[in-house]
Amino acid sequence: MAKKTISPGGNVSGVVELPGDKSISHRYAILASLAEGTSEIRNYSSSADCLSSIECMRKLGIQIDLTKDFVRVAGKGLDGLKAPKRALDAGNSGSTIRMLSGVLAGQNFTSTITGDKSLQRRPMRRVAEPLRQMGADIRAKDGDRAPIEIHGAKLKAIDYTPPIPSAQVKSAVLLAGLYADGVTTLRESVRTRDHTEITLREMGANVETSKGEIRIHPRPKLQPRQFIVPGDLSGSVFLIAAALVLPDSAIMLHNVGLNPTRTKVLDFLISIGASINLASVQLRDGELIGDVSVRYAPLTGGAISGPQVAEMIDELPMLAALGAYTEHGIEIHDAQELRVKESDRIAALAAGLQAMGAKVTEYPDGLRVEGTSSGKLRGAKVDPQGDHRIAMALAVTALGAEGDTVVRDSECVGVSFPEFFTTLDKLRDAEARGAAAT
Numbered sequence: 001m002a003k004k005t006i007s008p009g010g011n012v013s014g015v016v017e018l019p020g021d022k023s024i025s026h027r028y029a030i031l032a033s034l035a036e037g038t039s040e041i042r043n044y045s046s047s048a049d050c051l052s053s054i055e056c057m058r059k060l061g062i063q064i065d066l067t068k069d070f071v072r073v074a075g076k077g078l079d080g081l082k083a084p085k086r087a088l089d090a091g092n093s094g095s096t097i098r099m100l101s102g103v104l105a106g107q108n109f110t111s112t113i114t115g116d117k118s119l120q121r122r123p124m125r126r127v128a129e130p131l132r133q134m135g136a137d138i139r140a141k142d143g144d145r146a147p148i149e150i151h152g153a154k155l156k157a158i159d160y161t162p163p164i165p166s167a168q169v170k171s172a173v174l175l176a177g178l179y180a181d182g183v184t185t186l187r188e189s190v191r192t193r194d195h196t197e198i199t200l201r202e203m204g205a206n207v208e209t210s211k212g213e214i215r216i217h218p219r220p221k222l223q224p225r226q227f228i229v230p231g232d233l234s235g236s237v238f239l240i241a242a243a244l245v246l247p248d249s250a251i252m253l254h255n256v257g258l259n260p261t262r263t264k265v266l267d268f269l270i271s272i273g274a275s276i277n278l279a280s281v282q283l284r285d286g287e288l289i290g291d292v293s294v295r296y297a298p299l300t301g302g303a304i305s306g307p308q309v310a311e312m313i314d315e316l317p318m319l320a321a322l323g324a325y326t327e328h329g330i331e332i333h334d335a336q337e338l339r340v341k342e343s344d345r346i347a348a349l350a351a352g353l354q355a356m357g358a359k360v361t362e363y364p365d366g367l368r369v370e371g372t373s374s375g376k377l378r379g380a381k382v383d384p385q386g387d388h389r390i391a392m393a394l395a396v397t398a399l400g401a402e403g404d405t406v407v408r409d410s411e412c413v414g415v416s417f418p419e420f421f422t423t424l425d426k427l428r429d430a431e432a433r434g435a436a437a438t
């Protein structure tokens with residue numbers, strides 16, 4: 001098991017080209033497979049999760065070629081998938097298993113989908129429930145866990161409001177809606193990421209949205225497309241945080257996805273004092289993209305709760321950890337969802353930060369991380385519990401500690417951002433190179 005040693009200090013500076021957004025890459029792989037012809041996707045995420053989506057689609061009979069410059073998907077139309085010979089393996093990827101379940105529910109064959117140990121612990125009833133209402137016969141282990149056996153059926157259109165805001169569940173229902181006998185309606189109280197709706201529209205589907213209501217018309221002929229995946233904003237947040245931990249930092253991130261359902265994290269950081277500027281913002285393939293520049297600035301701290309939780313769900317570990325570098329700390333509530341992510345993120349983060357000397361209070365639905373007045377952090381051996389976002393959050397936290405930190409099992413960052421440590425090292429080297437030149 002690989003470990004990564006983080007020596008603190010210095011700053012980050014330079015320009016970064018980010019790998020493609022994980023959420024968008026999944027959707028492009030799945031929807032391009034259902035299109036009537038060949039799509040080409042540039043800047044597809046290099047993450048293990050997005051490779052799991054490609055592998056699953058291949059097992060469903062879709063030819064997908066990975067070239068140096070793009071991923072080529074030979075879509076076979078809505079009814080072109082074939083029954084897989086064995087159980088599909090979604091690896092660590094909640095997006096793959098949940099979104100693909102929606103597609104599989106509409107097929108005229110039976111399939112099983114499962115994943116690694118972490119994925120087998122995560123709740124699946126939330127996706128099985130609406131798909132059952134649509135008419136699919138779905139059997140999950142203990143009613144709520146993978147492996148999930150999906151007996152596809154002729155689906156009925158439903159009007160559904162997920163009890164917990166979730167873009168994955170919303171997407172599963174919309175994808176199943178492609179196969180339904182009428183218009184499927186999905187209602188959400190908090191606007192979660194809308195890449196599925198955007199991609200469907202870009203490919204010619206009829207998707208109407210107004211005031212928290214999304215309606216998908218069935219059986220579109222999805223058109224193949226050439227897509228360029230925007231840079232991954234959720235991954236970039238770890239680099240942005242590094243610039244906010246290390247004084248004198250200044251970084252610029254190119255072509256980052258700036259979809260408004262994803263940027264609440266930037267609004268929050270700005271509200272607590274971060275110096276973040278956007279430039280060259282434009283619309284490409286239905287998604288906003290632009291350049292993000294960040295300069296070090298002291299942070300005041302603040303609270304996150306209610307709808308903000310779903311809007312910043314993947315960034316909460318990093319935001320909580322940043323609390324140790326703020327004046328008043330960061331407190332998060334209403335975030336019990338964090339306990340059923342790739343790890344129990346509240347417990348994993350609290351343990352890692354406490355090992356570094358941070359003062360942390362754990363709540364059933366969140367945590368509080370005290371600010372700088374509770375003393376400087378110290379390097380420690382930390383265990384991210386196999387969770388990519390915890391590993392990156394702890395590594396960035398270590399940059400401002402006293403002494404080295406060793407992150408166990410550091411290769412788990414490959415689940416979303418395999419280039420994370422090399423990118424961080426390069427931004428830190430840039431400083432060393434600059435210092436050597438002066």
Ligand code: S3P
Nearest residue numbers: 023095165166167168169313314
């Ligand atoms: C995702 C949605 C979120 C997020 C996950 C990716 C997506 O999950 O945590 O990393 O791509 O739709 P939920 O929809 O379960 O909140």
